[in-house]
Amino acid sequence: MSKLPAAAPFDFAGSSTAVCDAVLKLRGDALHAELGRIAACLLASPQGTFVLCGAGASCAPASREGRLEKDVQVDGRCVGRYEVTGRAYTLDDWRQLEGLAALTGTLLQMHGLAQRTTHAYAHMEAQLAHQSQILDQIHESVLTMDRMGYITSWNKGAEQLFGYTALEAIGRNILFLYADEDPTPLDAFPEEGGRMMEVRRRKKSGEVFWASLSLSPLNDLEDHPIGLIAYLTDITERKLAEERLHHLAYYQELTGLPNRRLFGRLVDQSLTVAQRNETTACVLYVDINRFRLINGTLGRRIGDELLRQAAQRFRNALRDEDVVAHLAADEFAIGLFDVRQHFEATTVAQKLQAALEAPFRIEGHDLRVGASIGISVYPQDGQDAETLLRMADIAMERAKENAQNPDKSVAFYRLDMNQGMEQRMKIESGLRHALGHGELVLHYQPKFEIASGRLVGAEALVRWKHPTRGMVPPSEFIPLAESTGLIVQVGEWVLEQACAQASIWQQAGLPPFRLAVNVSAREFTSSLPDRVASTLRRYRLPPYWLELEITESTLMHDIEQVIDIMDCVNGLGVALSLDDFGTGYSSLSYLKRFPIDTLKIDRSFTTGIPRDSSDCAIASTIISMGRRLGHRVIAEGVETVDQIEFLREAGCDEVQGYLYGKPLPACEFEAALRENWLLVA
Numbered sequence: 001m002s003k004l005p006a007a008a009p010f011d012f013a014g015s016s017t018a019v020c021d022a023v024l025k026l027r028g029d030a031l032h033a034e035l036g037r038i039a040a041c042l043l044a045s046p047q048g049t050f051v052l053c054g055a056g057a058s059c060a061p062a063s064r065e066g067r068l069e070k071d072v073q074v075d076g077r078c079v080g081r082y083e084v085t086g087r088a089y090t091l092d093d094w095r096q097l098e099g100l101a102a103l104t105g106t107l108l109q110m111h112g113l114a115q116r117t118t119h120a121y122a123h124m125e126a127q128l129a130h131q132s133q134i135l136d137q138i139h140e141s142v143l144t145m146d147r148m149g150y151i152t153s154w155n156k157g158a159e160q161l162f163g164y165t166a167l168e169a170i171g172r173n174i175l176f177l178y179a180d181e182d183p184t185p186l187d188a189f190p191e192e193g194g195r196m197m198e199v200r201r202r203k204k205s206g207e208v209f210w211a212s213l214s215l216s217p218l219n220d221l222e223d224h225p226i227g228l229i230a231y232l233t234d235i236t237e238r239k240l241a242e243e244r245l246h247h248l249a250y251y252q253e254l255t256g257l258p259n260r261r262l263f264g265r266l267v268d269q270s271l272t273v274a275q276r277n278e279t280t281a282c283v284l285y286v287d288i289n290r291f292r293l294i295n296g297t298l299g300r301r302i303g304d305e306l307l308r309q310a311a312q313r314f315r316n317a318l319r320d321e322d323v324v325a326h327l328a329a330d331e332f333a334i335g336l337f338d339v340r341q342h343f344e345a346t347t348v349a350q351k352l353q354a355a356l357e358a359p360f361r362i363e364g365h366d367l368r369v370g371a372s373i374g375i376s377v378y379p380q381d382g383q384d385a386e387t388l389l390r391m392a393d394i395a396m397e398r399a400k401e402n403a404q405n406p407d408k409s410v411a412f413y414r415l416d417m418n419q420g421m422e423q424r425m426k427i428e429s430g431l432r433h434a435l436g437h438g439e440l441v442l443h444y445q446p447k448f449e450i451a452s453g454r455l456v457g458a459e460a461l462v463r464w465k466h467p468t469r470g471m472v473p474p475s476e477f478i479p480l481a482e483s484t485g486l487i488v489q490v491g492e493w494v495l496e497q498a499c500a501q502a503s504i505w506q507q508a509g510l511p512p513f514r515l516a517v518n519v520s521a522r523e524f525t526s527s528l529p530d531r532v533a534s535t536l537r538r539y540r541l542p543p544y545w546l547e548l549e550i551t552e553s554t555l556m557h558d559i560e561q562v563i564d565i566m567d568c569v570n571g572l573g574v575a576l577s578l579d580d581f582g583t584g585y586s587s588l589s590y591l592k593r594f595p596i597d598t599l600k601i602d603r604s605f606t607t608g609i610p611r612d613s614s615d616c617a618i619a620s621t622i623i624s625m626g627r628r629l630g631h632r633v634i635a636e637g638v639e640t641v642d643q644i645e646f647l648r649e650a651g652c653d654e655v656q657g658y659l660y661g662k663p664l665p666a667c668e669f670e671a672a673l674r675e676n677w678l679l680v681a
């Protein structure tokens, strides 16, 4: 090689452009031929070739007489070889060929790289297009959102499901698709793993539909969470089918009421609450009398309509929290919870029977039906719905057999409960009758001021002048009237009667005194002040003639509402006193907020005075506390002079009791007033 003649340096300008062009534009044999031609040109040789490695020649640099060879390498790997022949070559020629081989290697490498990159991009683009095609083809709607819930992509499925195009949806917050539920904050989703749920969403048309929603986290290349991918499928059809199935499984198709199975579940759930709160619950089994006869003679269509209407009447007669179920044909069941006394269930039973009293007008027929009702009581008769229902059914059969009038028959499962019930039902229906037939009367008991001995008022006390039993004291019918709600009518009658009597005394020229009327907790509602005002107006009675006595149990209801009602009564100029004070659970902190004029010490404390030291202590405490709070204090049930002496010493203002006067009918009270009590002053 050292004998090779000198040659011109490698012609970069000409040859490199030519090699570049060749590498860029040619492939295969054409490229190899062109490279050979360039080599021949560069070295002014008659013959120049470019052979691929492995095509026979060894890949080692070589130079022989009249011949030059040089391998072309890419990344240290021989990819081909230049060969020029036909003249004597110098070292410079060798360098020229070496330069050409190096340039060719570099260009082939760069071109290969560029081609691979271009190919990779093209591949990626194709893949993306492919993916979005797949996304658009699938029926599910797929969308992505950022961490704030702003939509970042929206496929064709989403367009079809919601009716919004990608243009309309992308960039808006996902909340615009929500139907009614509280949006779940996106932060609450786990960043690892997905989450499936069933949700309600709104379409562009406004239609709300059920969708199954699957959320999975969307991460960037570094695996940082950047949002969520949501897959939604319309499942409205399935939901409706499920609802239909659920309805069929748990409701009677005819009446739409819960069936036996749902009744069992609802009752069992409520019993666990009753057990926790230690309250009573009752199950009523209702059988509609004469239904089978009607169904058999007039046909099933009329029978069905009768049951539908009866179910509606039952539902309307009861409170929302009572469970009403339709068990089978003409059998219904009622669940009553948070019952204070088991006999409240009889009131409900009577309500149900009353609801059936009006005839059913169906297709021109006037149909009359009644009901036999059996009652079982939790926890005595059973601990679960199934047992209670069975016991109530037995009681219902018994009620039907024994009653003279099966339409009105009610029976408890336990015989001892029946005795009390019959008595109570008799009193209740008797009391309703008494109200309408003038059997109630008022007696009046005087109240005196201790210091002056003057008569300052009287308490109106109701009595029932029973046609056979004589005078029935209120203790025998007021508690029952309270539990049945009849107390409201009794109370209305008492207020009316007391005001009428006060007006007569006013017109007869008697000096004014406060006539106290007892008002039960159930009457103490927001309509009371208006009723009092209109009664006073009707009798042209100044408000200082009237006083309302309420008990501590009244105060245990909604305190703010009670205070409002009290303020209204006060605003009318009518006094208020707190009856039976000391027997309830009045919170002392509330006591100062009530606008009360008088505290009435309960008779049970007065009785023990002066022997029982704790009664004395209680009475003295009530007196001093009442005085400090600015109330007057009266003691009821005063029967002895000792009692009055003690009360005077303790600072009590007024007294009421047999020592001074028993409750008397109006005319006797007036006579005593004129003859004795007015003289006291």
Ligand code: C2E
Binding pocket: 445, 460, 461, 462, 473, 474, 475, 478, 491, 494, 517, 518, 519, 520, 549, 579, 580, 603, 636, 637, 638, 639, 656, 657, 658, 659, 663
């Ligand atoms: P109350 O409002 O605490 O009435 C006082 C009761 O004590 C009355 O009994 C009265 O006759 C009795 N009494 C008064 N002084 C004496 C006494 O010196 N010795 C004894 N042994 N008893 C005395 P009554 O009339 O039987 O009334 C009992 C309860 O019935 C009343 O207690 C009241 O809570 C209720 N009541 C009476 N009339 C009505 C009414 O018109 N409406 C309402 N809601 N309840 C009424």
Ligand code: MG
Binding pocket: 459, 518, 549, 579
């Ligand atoms: Mg009273």
Ligand code: MG
Binding pocket: 579, 580, 600, 602, 603, 636
């Ligand atoms: Mg009292």
